[in-house]
Amino acid sequence: MKSAVNAVEARGLVKVFGDNRAVDGVDLDVPAGSIYGVLGPNGAGKSTTINMLATLLKPDGGHAKVFGYDIVKEAQIVRQLVGVTGQDASVDETLSAFENLTIFARLLGLNRTDAKKKAAKLLKEFGLAETARRPLSKFSGGMRRKLDLAASMIAQPPLIFLDEPTTGLDPRTRNQMWDTIRRMVSTGSTVLLTTQYLDEADQLADRIAVIDRGKVVAEGTPAQLKASVGIASLQLKLANEKDNAKALEIVQKSLKAKAQAPEINLITAPMADPEKVTDLLVALRHAGVGLAEVSVQEPTLDEVFLTLTGHTAEDQTKKKRNGK
């Protein structure tokens, strides 16, 4: 089932809201069968891009194809190939989970019996079977998100758009969501997800596009991106601040790198080779330097942004309120 056609192929997509170019010439190539991450801060144009690809918004410029079908001219075909799960759950609040799924299934052409079977099966799969008959107003945010995802799975679309699927979820639900996303890809679906979290893109995505102010500023595998951004830094909190000078010297010698002491009892240093950390810790023990805390700081989205764009990833929604 290898397909030469990309799941998504976008060229110069533009969407303008008033005088705000929410999406300003986005190019994307999403290979079929992969997880593709679109990374960026709030208001960068991620949702608007997804909404255009999912035929919910008409682009003001550029063009895009989903499995070779034009998103404007062949919108109804594109809709048969994609599932969308947005930031706000798009399910009916007054109905139960079961009723919601049954109606969506009926709309997709399943007969009454099949629709009910499908709904029951999906609810079981997503761990919602026990609450299936309860009205959604009693649902937690995580349950709603799951139901929303289940609704997108009814047609088993070959391409699934997930707009910030884990924003606002607790860590446990987030992990379940990640498993679900991986499972989708294992059945042959392509997933395009947006996220504000570098570690989420890192965990899930095969490729990442970093988007800022409506433009793609970097694209590549997570490893490539992280390499371009820099490496993790080691942070040592000293038990006794009098050891500062001694510790700084040992760190520089062991890691063979420039270390810094931003605070009186804190030392940070780039960690290119984790192997050397063992030597460092042994050396510190021999020198009698006590440690209060050892941690490793991965490059954050802020650092990614700083490196790629020259400015920090501040929340852009204030300026671009209508960009959603």
Add this chain to the structure above:
Amino acid sequence: MNEDIKQIVPVEERQLKNHASLRQTISNSLTMAHRAILKMRRTPEQFFDVTLQPILFTLMFTYIFGGAIAGSVKSYLPIIIPGILIQTVILTSQVTGTQLRDDMDKGVFNRFKAMPIARISPLTGALLADTIRYGIATTLTFAMGYIMGFRPAGGIGMVIAAGLLIIFAAWCVSWIFALFGVVARNAQSVQGISLLVLFPLTFLSNAFVPVNTLPGWMQAFVKVNPVSYLVSAVRELVNNSSIGHDFWISLLGVVVIALIFAPLTLRAYMRKA
């Protein structure tokens, strides 16, 4: 991993079409109507207008105006019941607009828009489901009239025929409010404009008082108001079992309304959907 998750059907093996067929449109509309009915059942307060209003209006208007206009409550009933009936049902039809707006503002509408369904089905489904509300209002008004002593000379058959005429008329008129619902900014403003249209339309008619008691300029409006013809048609049906020219004119009137507003609504809707 779950055993029964199959591999998805690859894109090349799917049957894809760029347009929804008529059959699909009808089937989607029926599902949407089913959804609207489920929602009605979940929110019984939606039925207040079609249940309480017929009871309240029938009681109030009959006892307030009965003596003054027709000499007695009993002799007023054949005049007022068709009048109240039409006012109630036509007033009910504006709910179509507010609910449509409400629904279109909800997240679920985004899903509908992203699904390969007939684009028009959320609209047609809602309008279809609303005929149930008109049916309830019609039944309750006739029942209330019966309790108060109204015995239509035309019999049950004619009452049913009149009921169907009213439901059809309300359905046609509801396209006006559907248009408001589609173009308005929020549900409150829909209700505002709708009532502004409805009050003159229903009160400036022969529904409650004889037309010759009105000032001349008002008579002129009342005489072209399709609601007046509808009221007369229903009176003739239930009281005299006759289908006169009022019947045909009112039918023509509401069909014209539907023919004007349905395409306008559809166009505005498709632009937004």
